[in-house]
Amino acid sequence: MSISRRGFIGGAGAGAVASVAVGSKAARAGGGADRFMGHPGSMGLLHDTTLCVGCRSCELACTKVNSKPKPAGPLHDKSIFSKLRRVTDKLYTVVNRYVKAAGKKPAVYRKHQCMHCQEPCCASVCFVKAFTKTPEGPVLYDPSVCVGCRYCVNVCPYYALGYEYDNAFNPTVQRCTMCYTRIKKGEEPGCAQACPMGAIVYGKREDLLKLARQRIAKFPDRYVDQVFGEHEYGGTSWLTIAGVTFDKLGLPVNASHKPLPELTAGFLSIVPLVITIYPGLLLGFHAWTKRKERLAEQERLAAAAEAKAAAEAAGATKAAQQKKLADSRHAKAVDLAVKKALAQAAKEREAESDAAKKEDTP
Amino acid sequence: MSDSTANDVGVATDVGVATDVGPATEAAPTKRPLLTPFNIIATLILLAGVAAGLYRLAVGLGPSTNLDHVNPWGLWIGFDVMTGVALAAGGFTISSAVYLFGLKEYQPLVRPAILTGFLGYFLVVVGLLVDLGQPWRLPYTFAVQAGPTSALFEIALCVALYLTTLFVEFTPAAFEWLGWKRWRALVHSMTIALTIFGLILSTMHQSTLGAMYLIAPSRLHPLWYSTHIPVHFFVSAVIAGLSMVIFESALSHRVFADKVEITHEKLDEMTIGLAKAACVALGVYLAIKVVSVSLDNEWALLFTPYGHWYLFEILGFVVLPLIGYTIGFRERRPTIIRVSAVITVLGIVLNRLNVSIFAYNWQLPAHERYWPHPYEIIVTVALVTFGVVMFKWIANRMPILHEHPDWRGDH
Numbered sequence: 102m103s104i105s106r107r108g109f110i111g112g113a114g115a116g117a118v119a120s121v122a123v124g125s126k127a128a129r130a131g132g133g134a135d136r137f138m139g140h141p142g143s144m145g146l147l148h149d150t151t152l153c154v155g156c157r158s159c160e161l162a163c164t165k166v167n168s169k170p171k172p173a174g175p176l177h178d179k180s181i182f183s184k185l186r187r188v189t190d191k192l193y194t195v196v197n198r199y200v201k202a203a204g205k206k207p208a209v210y211r212k213h214q215c216m217h218c219q220e221p222c223c224a225s226v227c228f229v230k231a232f233t234k235t236p237e238g239p240v241l242y243d244p245s246v247c248v249g250c251r252y253c254v255n256v257c258p259y260y261a262l263g264y265e266y267d268n269a270f271n272p273t274v275q276r277c278t279m280c281y282t283r284i285k286k287g288e289e290p291g292c293a294q295a296c297p298m299g300a301i302v303y304g305k306r307e308d309l310l311k312l313a314r315q316r317i318a319k320f321p322d323r324y325v326d327q328v329f330g331e332h333e334y335g336g337t338s339w340l341t342i343a344g345v346t347f348d349k350l351g352l353p354v355n356a357s358h359k360p361l362p363e364l365t366a367g368f369l370s371i372v373p374l375v376i377t378i379y380p381g382l383l384l385g386f387h388a389w390t391k392r393k394e395r396l397a398e399q400e401r402l403a404a405a406a407e408a409k410a411a412a413e414a415a416g417a418t419k420a421a422q423q424k425k426l427a428d429s430r431h432a433k434a435v436d437l438a439v440k441k442a443l444a445q446a447a448k449e450r451e452a453e454s455d456a457a458k459k460e461d462t463p
Numbered sequence: 464m465s466d467s468t469a470n471d472v473g474v475a476t477d478v479g480v481a482t483d484v485g486p487a488t489e490a491a492p493t494k495r496p497l498l499t500p501f502n503i504i505a506t507l508i509l510l511a512g513v514a515a516g517l518y519r520l521a522v523g524l525g526p527s528t529n530l531d532h533v534n535p536w537g538l539w540i541g542f543d544v545m546t547g548v549a550l551a552a553g554g555f556t557i558s559s560a561v562y563l564f565g566l567k568e569y570q571p572l573v574r575p576a577i578l579t580g581f582l583g584y585f586l587v588v589v590g591l592l593v594d595l596g597q598p599w600r601l602p603y604t605f606a607v608q609a610g611p612t613s614a615l616f617e618i619a620l621c622v623a624l625y626l627t628t629l630f631v632e633f634t635p636a637a638f639e640w641l642g643w644k645r646w647r648a649l650v651h652s653m654t655i656a657l658t659i660f661g662l663i664l665s666t667m668h669q670s671t672l673g674a675m676y677l678i679a680p681s682r683l684h685p686l687w688y689s690t691h692i693p694v695h696f697f698v699s700a701v702i703a704g705l706s707m708v709i710f711e712s713a714l715s716h717r718v719f720a721d722k723v724e725i726t727h728e729k730l731d732e733m734t735i736g737l738a739k740a741a742c743v744a745l746g747v748y749l750a751i752k753v754v755s756v757s758l759d760n761e762w763a764l765l766f767t768p769y770g771h772w773y774l775f776e777i778l779g780f781v782v783l784p785l786i787g788y789t790i791g792f793r794e795r796r797p798t799i800i801r802v803s804a805v806i807t808v809l810g811i812v813l814n815r816l817n818v819s820i821f822a823y824n825w826q827l828p829a830h831e832r833y834w835p836h837p838y839e840i841i842v843t844v845a846l847v848t849f850g851v852v853m854f855k856w857i858a859n860r861m862p863i864l865h866e867h868p869d870w871r872g873d874h
Contacts, residue, residue: 185828189532222678228619229603230610246608249596251535252615256679263532264596266525272596353681364677365614368693372617372667379663383563387655390565 137360138336139219143238144284145306145338146293147313148212150350151323152300155182155196155210162295163194163214166280185351188213190263190275194292199350209343211350212292212301214277215240215261216330217338218360223253223262225362231274238306238338239279247273258334258353258361279338306338313342335360495859505852512845515838516593524596527838534824534833541819542843543590546812547583548622548672549696552704553711554580554629555658555665560740562658569733570874571725574636574863575715576708581629582850588626590846614675621668628661639867640860647870654874669700676818684822686764686773689755692818698748703811705741706784709734709804713797715864722858724865731797738792738800741807745785752777769825776817780810 160172169191174181182198194214221240224232229246232253249272254262265272280290284303288294293303302309310331317324329347330337333356341347348354519527530537553576560566561573592598600607605623610616631650638647650657673696676683689695716723716730725733756762764770787803790796820833835843858864866872 187532187831224612226613226615226675226678228610228613228616229600229608230612231608246600246603247597248600248603249598250594250615251530251596252613252675254532254535256682258679258681260533264535265523266528266530267523269521269523270597272523356681361678361680362612364680364690365674366612368671368674368677369612369614369617372671375663375667379666380659383559383659383662387563387659390563394565 137220139306139338140234140236140238141307143236143306143338144279144304145217145238145309145340146279146290147302147304147309147340147342149300149302149313149316150209150211150341150343152298153196153210153212154298154300155179155198155208156297157181157196158295158297159212159292159301160192160194160196162291163277164192166283166291167193167278169193182208182210188215188261188263188276190265193263193275193277197351200345209345209350211341211343213259213261213351214292214339215279216259217277217279218334219336219338220334220360220362222256222258222334222361225365226252226256228252235281237281237284239281239284240338241278241281242274242276244273249273256361258356306340309340313340317342332358334358505848508845508848509852511841512848515841515845518838519593519842524594527836529833529836529839531833533827533831536819536823537833538820538835538839538843539590539594541816542812543594543846544587545672545815545819547587547590548669549700549703549811549815550707550808551580551583551587552665552669552700553708554583554632554704555661556701556704557708558632558658559662562654563662566736567874569736571729571864572708572712572733574633575711575858576704577629577632578636578854578857578863579707579711579850581626581633582853584622584626584629586846586850587622590843593842614671614677617671618668618675621664621671625661625664625668628657628664632657632661636857636861636863639862639870644869651873665700666697670694670697672696673818676823679823682824682826683818684769684773684825685759685761686756686769687818687822689759691751691755691758694751695748695755698744698751699811699814702741702744702748702807705737705744706804706807706811709737709741709801710808713801713804715858718855719858719864722864731795734797734800735792735795738788738803741804742785742788742792745781745788745807749777749781749785752781769822772817772821776810776813780806780813784810 157172157176161176163169164171172192172195179198185197186192186195188195194212196210196212198208198210200209217234217238217240219234221232221234223242224230224234224240228250229248231243231247233241233243235241249264251264251274253274254264261276263275265275280288280292283290289303293301302312304312310328313328313331317326317328323344324342325344325346327347328340328342329352330340333353335358341350341352343350515527524530528537528539557569557572557576561569592601595601601619604610604616604619631653635647635650638644638650670693673692673694676688676692677690680688712730713734716727723730756765765774784803784807787799787806791798791800791803824832862870
């Protein structure tokens with residue numbers, strides 16, 4: 102009863118989360134889960150670090166299966182653990198000793214390799230889609246399209262990818278394939294088969310989770326109550342259980358349960374908005390700027406025209422006045438000229454009559 | 464890097480031409496001396512760069528770089544790509560200001576900024592090709608199989624389109640030089656469309672370069688990691704663009720004294736105006752950086768060694784130039800503004816290197832941390848040098864720093 106009620110509340114919570122998450126409508130319609138929980142029936146591996154003795158048989162088996170050079174040093178040589186080793190292009194899996202033996206407590210060894218995430222970062226960041234999460238569980242890589250940008254190598258939270266830096270002309274990413282070809286044939290992965298301690302268990306992921314939970318419940322003092330890979334970054338196909346906290350085993354501290362690709366997806370969903378909004382917005386800005394310029398120009402022209410009109414008006418008045426003045430001056434001049442002419446004429450007439458008188462009186 | 468470039472140009476005694484620029488050298492109208500200190504140094508650097516690049520192609524990334532399985536990205540991505548794109552942001556910043564927002568008095572700065580942008584992006588692509596494991600497959604993302612869930616896909620698409628856009632925006636200068644009037648008129652008629660396209664593409668890929676790190680919260684130090692990192696990258700790109708234009712225009716004024724048309728007074732006036740814009744942008748940037756630290760409640764981290772490094776970046780390369788720009792703008796002191804611009808540019812370089820290299824993989828033990836191989840440094844220095852040489856070659860011939868007499872005032 103209590104379990105079913107918790108399940109009900111959990112489901113409601115998931116629904117509430119889904120309703121705020123972008124693009125979750127389909128997920129809700131599909132049964133209430135707000136994220137991909139892995140392909141049903143997919144395979145996985147469980148590494149029980151409390152059983153691991155650091156014999157590195159898995160390393161050797163891995164190199165054999167993948168036709169890679171043998172791992173360094175004789176397998177019984179424990180001095181190799183003095184240094185933390187990484188997964189490389191030639192060594193898909195490495196066993197490291199993380200917590201040195203102190204007192205009676207045994208050393209803790211952890212086998213590392215690609216975790217085969219349920220929602221892999223590498224697949225999300227690949228700009229030629231070279232990675233695929235198969236329904237069987239393994240994340241597969243297609244070297245034929247790889248450009249070699251190494252974005253996948255750079256962002257993997259587990260540092261689980263190697264790159265062929267010494268290959269000049271056809272370098273590719275190299276990593277654990279979960280022995281895809283073997284498991285397709287129904288065989289166990291090489292490492293699980295080789296482990297003499299039964300520390301690596303191969304099976305259906307859901308069964309392995311149950312097994313891990315059973316072990317933790319049965320021996321609560323032996324294990325930390327966490328299955329690394331159940332939820333971390335959306336979950337992985339490789340599961341790990343241990344007697345110490347996982348931060349001591351070189352795994353990410355406080356890994357969120359949210360798949361990492363979601364962190365980018367939210368941003369990338371905004372990008373199309375830039376393409377759709379910017380042209381209108383910017384043309385609007387441009388039109389606004391143009392309009393301001395046009396209005397300013399109009400204002401300038403209007404002001405100029407007004408000034409011109411005013412000037413013209415003023416000029417006209419002045420001209421009229423001048424004309425009037427000129428006219429009056431002209432009239433006076435005409436009067437004067439007429440008077441002058443009349444006076445002249447009178448004078449001439451007088452002179453003529455005088456002359457006639459002189460002629461009349463010889 | 465920028466600093467040494469500045470010196471290279473600074474010591475150049477004249478506007479000479481590099482020896483390796485092809486037959487057009489002879490066609491130059493005035494015979495310039497070839498054996499100048501600048502040309503000799505630049506040629507040596509370029510030869511070393513070509514040699515290092517060929518070595519990398521011949522033997523692969525392993526022997527030629529310090530990259531490894533935990534540090535797959537080094538200087539070529541951190542500087543050549545991440546920083547290069549930010550420093551080439553002047554093109555879209557100035558052309559948007561002039562053509563879209565009506566700040567026409569900055570017109571003389573458009574062509575140098577576009578040219579720098581074009582050369583910058585060109586070098587980004589060259590740097591990327593050197594870094595890619597199989598560079599000949601770069602078109603696969605468009606032609607064979609696209610991965611649209613990747614931030615890198617968007618960047619590849621945007622950079623390809625924007626490099627083309629910048630090239631087209633640059634062509635009017637080349638067409639004027641060649642006297643191809645029709646082509647010049649055609650491209651000129653597209654100015655507004657090109658500017659809008661450039662601003663869209665820049666907004667997208669400048670921010671998406673930051674978004675590339677969203678997926679790696681466990682590998683990037685929390686002080687630099689933020690869900691707002693795309694906004695940090697975009698705003699700082701605008702700052703980088705403005706500061707580069709201030710720095711470059713001052714440099715060009717000195718180096719190409721015979722080419723520039725605008726007076727010192729006019730340049731000072733524009734510098735003061737740009738400083739005002741840079742003030743606002745830097746102020747916004749400082750605010751959003753503080754908001755990020757507050758939202759994620761990372762104050763305690765400031766008292767760790769990485770916190771000190773973070774404070775060094777923020778106080779030394781954001782707050783200090785912000786003060787410099789403010790004083791320079793208010794007191795009308797162009798020299799203070801130019802010094803602030805150089806500090807800001809160095810700050811952008813530091814920020815991009817911090818995000819991509821110094822604060823990335825911060826939890827790894829010291830012996831696993833990355834430091835660039837000499838060959839990586841040589842190639843990077845050579846790329847920057849190539850950009851400077853190309854700028855000189857083009858600015859000495861085409862109407863970049865002055866107007867072509869046939870098209871005077873036609874913008």
